[in-house]
Amino acid sequence: MSGGVDSAVAAARAVEAGHEVVGVHLALSRMPGTLRTGSRGCCTIEDSMDARRAANLLGIPFYVWDFSERFKEDVVDDFVAEYAAGRTPNPCLRCNEKIKFAALLDKAIALGFDAVATGHYATLVNGPHGRELHRASAWAKDQSYVLGVLTSEQLAHCYFPLGDTPSKDLVRAEAQRRGIQVAQKPDSHDICFIPDGDTRGWLGERLERRPGEIVDESGEVLGTHDGAPGYTVGQRRGLAIGRPAAGGRPRYVLSIRPVSNQLVVGEKEQLxxxxxxxxxxxxxxxxxxxxxxxxxxxxxxxxxxxxxxxxxxxxxxxxxxxxxxxxxxxxxxxxxxxxxxxxxxxxxxxxxxxxxxxxxxxxxxxxxxxxxxxxxxxxxxxxxxxxxxxxxx
Missing domain, CATH: 2.40.30.10 (Translation factors)
Structure with missing residues (x-):
């Protein structure tokens, strides 16, 4: 239970279906006093209090499990290492792979639980070769992409009660009818461990910024950058290029060369x-x-x-x-x-x-x-x- 409306309604539906349900909130931050800024971030003290209130309303036990060390090693440190290597990672997939459906699921099974239920919008189907992961019925809210790292063994112990719900509005309306206080709580967005959304600034505090060259594909030097980490392919803003392209067209990052510490830039069509x-x-x-x-x-x-x-x-x-x-x-x-x-x-x-x-x-x-x-x-x-x-x- 993240503290949001989706996981609260998922828990309510699991209770209503007759399952024995226990609410678990994951403490992932190493700074537990940090509060969410607006609707950014998740897994804060404020969120855990929201989750606890929902669990109390549903009459289910509620626990906070501290996975902050595992989260730092498997998600945050991986995120930093990937940017240092010139790659652009997706921490949400790593969190699902390493935390929610690995560390959490392993602990749950060891304690005798049958499955982990979440508020993800995705569906499970019994196919000819076993359980299959499918898109949610509401493609606008479909979250099967971030669950694409799950294995068949993990899917055998997953439960997605919201998968066949046509829209998020219906989930909010259901939460309102059930008296769940977070019915209108904004969705979290951005990277949860960078709540202000400034990825480049956050990385700048953790990675050495080595100035390097901005070059075109022929190798001609067009300018300099103050550190490749934080740039990503397709980026246009923040490039210090002294001379414009032919016809004044903007340039975009085409690739990042971590060994030579170069940014390669070109025109939009080259992307x-x-x-x-x-x-x-x-x-x-x-x-x-x-x-x-x-x-x-x-x-x-x-x-x-x-x-x-x-x-x-x-x-x-x-x-x-x-x-x-x-x-x-x-x-x-x-x-x-x-x-x-x-x-x-x-x-x-x-x-x-x-x-x-x-x-x-x-x-x-x-x-x-x-x-x-x-x-x-x-x-x-x-x-x-x-x-x-x-x-x-």
Whole structure:
């Protein structure tokens, strides 16, 4: 129970369904006195009090479990390390992977519970090869993307009571009818451990800022930056470039080179991506077909992005295409080609982002993007984003 309306209604529905329910709030902050600023952030003392009031109203036991150390190691430290390596991570997926459906679920099962219920908008379906994760009925609120890191073993112990609810307004109205005080509480947003939303400033306090060059794809130096961490592919603001592009068009970050500490910039059209590839893969269950053979799917690269039609395959990494963004020891990667006959190219794709693969409404699995190729041409051609190629180990 995060203290928000979704988890409160999810708990109420679980009670109403006849389950034995215990409310648990996760203390994730190492600064427990910190209060939310407006609707930013979550998991604060204020939120835990909201969760406790909802649990008291429902007549269920309530506990606060301190996972702050595990959260720091698995989510916050990972977030910092990814930016230091020139990648743009998604901490919400890491939190679901490492905290809510790993540390929390492991503890719950050890204590004799059958499942962890949350207020996520997603649905579970019993398929021919076991339990499957699907999109929620309300696509506008669908949160299956951030659950794409879950495994079949974890899904067997998950419960999403809100998955078939057509809209968030109906959830708020239900909370109001039930007398839950947080019925109109604003949704939390931004990164929970950066409540003021200033990611670059937050990273600047934790990573050394080494000035470096801003270059175009030919290598010509156009300006300097005060530290690559905090920049991301597709960013336009904050670039100190002395001379404008031809025709005065703005420039955008195309890639970040952590080894040479350079930002590569170019025009907006050069952000168009037709192929993505990466590792750190996981599947939500048995696919029912050979992943090594090219298959049709949809791919989504952000929580609130539209999925786009694509073809994909899981294949050994071509050592000639290995980049400094590939993780040490990685041997296989998903390679996904956007169907450009049916969809526009992806834009602003950054190494470190999570790509979730869908078969219709079903979540197949996910991978972390290591490289991205332009909508036409091959890697190394104008528009390619990601790191420079490096010698094979």
């Amino acid at each position: 168009s991506i037709g192929r993505i590839a990466g590792g750190r893969t996981s599947l939500t269950g048995e696919p029912g077909f050979d992943l090594a053979e090219r298959f049709d799917c949809e791919v989504q690269i952000r929580a609130h992005a539209d999925p786009v039609p694509a073809t994909a395959r899981l294949t050994p990494i071509d050592e000639h295409e290995r980049t400094e963004q590939h993780r040490a020891g990685a041997t296989h990667e998903f390679v996904v080609d956007i169907d450009l006959d049916r969809a526009e190219p992806l834009r602003g794709v950054a190494p470190g982002q999570s790509a979730v693969l869908y078969l219709g409404t079903r979540v197949l699995g996910q991978f972390t993007i290591d490289r991205a190729l332009p909508a036409s041409g091959r890697e190394g051609a104008p528009g390619a984003t990601g790191a420079q190629r490096v010698a094979s180990p």
